[in-house]
Amino acid sequence: MATIRDVAKLAGVSIATVSRLLNKSGYVNEETKLKVEAAIRKLNYEPNTIARGLAGKKTGTLALVLPDISNPFFPELARAVEDVARTYGYTVLLCNSDNQPDKERGYMQVMRQRYVDGILFVSHTLNARDLESMSEAKIPIVMLDRSPAKVICPVVRSKNGEGAQLAVRHLLEVGCRKIGHIYGPQEMIVAKERVMGYEEAVRSFPWYTPTMMEPGYFTIEGGADAVEKLMSRHPDIDGLFIGNDLMALGALKKLKMLGVSVPDQVAICGFDGIQMAALTEPELTTIVQPIYDIGMMATRILIKKIEGLMEEHPIFEFDVSLAARGTTRTGRG
Amino acid sequence: MATIRDVAKLAGVSIATVSRLLNKSGYVNEETKLKVEAAIRKLNYEPNTIARGLAGKKTGTLALVLPDISNPFFPELARAVEDVARTYGYTVLLCNSDNQPDKERGYMQVMRQRYVDGILFVSHTLNARDLESMSEAKIPIVMLDRSPAKVICPVVRSKNGEGAQLAVRHLLEVGCRKIGHIYGPQEMIVAKERVMGYEEAVRSFPWYTPTMMEPGYFTIEGGADAVEKLMSRHPDIDGLFIGNDLMALGALKKLKMLGVSVPDQVAICGFDGIQMAALTEPELTTIVQPIYDIGMMATRILIKKIEGLMEEHPIFEFDVSLAARGTTRTGRG
DNA sequence: TTCCAATGTGTAACCGGTTACACATGGTGG
DNA sequence: CCACCATGTGTAACCGGTTACACATTGGAA
Structure with a gap:
């Protein structure tokens, strides 16, 4: 697999320039851009998500924590989450908690260790302390279902x-x-x-x-x-x-x-x-x-929070019919 | 978050020693071990999976690619996969392909970029060329359902x-x-x-x-x-x-x-x-x-292959009833 | 003419681990 | 007594990116 250094060398520029082009950050001359793009194509270069994650703390990963995917309510939700995630370039980790606090905590640990960018939680077990431990790690969370008692993160639910x-x-x-x-x-x-x-x-x-x-x-x-x-x-x-x-x-x-x-x-x-x-x-x-809509909305909100486009903690309540x-x-x- | 260097400093050893202890590789003196473990506990240290992935090329991630999780056949399969994965310390990425070759290829790319350790594939779309591109990247694959026509990876299926x-x-x-x-x-x-x-x-x-x-x-x-x-x-x-x-x-x-x-x-x-x-x-x-069993077996085989404990490409055919x-x-x- | 902002690029540190290799020590067989 | 091996530890390079900062160059305003 080609690395960013290979691309830089072939294009005759520095790795910083390649990185800037890739991330559309900073200035890149039009000509340089063409040279680098040619090099990328020739080498079949694909940026390495892991390295990116380590350097930039963004891994493009969401975690979906739910009680049990084999409960017929959840597959459609999961589908919605994955669909939205994919269109925004994110990947979804699936976690079955069985509503067991120790499993949930286990997942929380995994998520911190993996620099997961955000979490969708369907749980009635999770307590405030757990949530805080996540916000310490600056990982945005969106809850589905949960009571709006203490609003410390966005909530998406039905009436x-x-x-x-x-x-x-x-x-x-x-x-x-x-x-x-x-x-x-x-x-x-x-x-x-x-x-x-x-x-x-x-x-x-x-x-x-x-x-x-x-x-x-x-x-x-x-x-x-x-x-x-x-x-x-x-x-x-x-x-x-x-x-x-x-x-x-x-x-x-x-x-x-x-x-x-x-x-x-x-x-x-x-x-x-x-x-x-x-x-x-x-x-x-x-x-x-509207299960699919709930999943869509929750994921969109989560991604907005991740990308810093949302500060508040909105509560969405969907109508039922x-x-x-x-x-x-x-x-x- | 504490890093391995913090632990090493507190324990008065080098990071290599900490790493060896963590991975149970090489020799570590019993006393040293205790000191390091104390430091880990005190600092609440958790090794960073991303850094590990970058350095060691092992990310502890499996990808499960299936047509559509909201098809009632798949949730139970997914559940089995996740259960087994978790017990072995792996995490599962969920991918819905809708049997569309371009989506599948998109996922393949994502997986290479993320150093996914192994892939479980439920697909009739995937062709041999795609499979080869994965084996070039040395990513083990286990297929579910697929014909044993050209056996280039393990297959788990029903009769x-x-x-x-x-x-x-x-x-x-x-x-x-x-x-x-x-x-x-x-x-x-x-x-x-x-x-x-x-x-x-x-x-x-x-x-x-x-x-x-x-x-x-x-x-x-x-x-x-x-x-x-x-x-x-x-x-x-x-x-x-x-x-x-x-x-x-x-x-x-x-x-x-x-x-x-x-x-x-x-x-x-x-x-x-x-x-x-x-x-x-x-x-x-x-x-x-036996949907759950199929998922279990497939995941076990995949993990065996990942961990280098299996060279062959077995074909498992489950009895139906x-x-x-x-x-x-x-x-x- | 001078100064500064906008544009464009490179150097090098850093993210947090793994691991090859070098080096030290102590015991054992010949 | 020496060679050699098992044990134990540290140094430093490396994985493949991001990004702060320094250093041009250019053009327009003062």
């Missing part, structure tokens, strides 16, 4: 509370008279916000009691288990708002096994808008998050 | 032909008398092998004609379109072997729309074993590939 209310309103519209909720782990802000949205929407109804809520794990099995408990406690529930699509799919499956007909006996609305939701029978009604499908086509509404 | 035959045999067992096939793009080796397996299994039957095969795009829509064409050409088909699960899901959906009952009128068997296949109603019978589910529960068999 979870509004989405939950949208879901409940829809269930009411299609004729539900008693609507339960299956919620995810309350350490996760998104889960909590959806619970709050649900309560907000139902608390004025006489039928509502807190026992109409049931916790689950944000997985297919979690949804299946929770729906069974909830339905045995409140057999007369005729509508379910479920905290994410994965749980909703599990619940749908379980209800079928239990001989409960969906949507005739119980209508279901999920949350997220993952692909799989459109494939079941009946198709799952859900609150759709209802995809009304088979699991709420009751014929009662 | 597609056997899987196809398994599928057809199963369809026959459950009573199908006329089995069609929807296949994926023939540039893709896996698609071709499945076609060949199908033909092998059906060609001795009197009902078989090549018109019982229909091409599709390995997507949900591709499967939906293909099944419609195929069924209008051969309305008496009572079993379908479909080249991948995504297409099978599309076909299932379309048949329902067309009023064809599955599995009563037409039984369906897919290929891959993606999560979603177990969620439909009826659940999709499919040929399951039948997951008999609702779409083939005909009651005819």
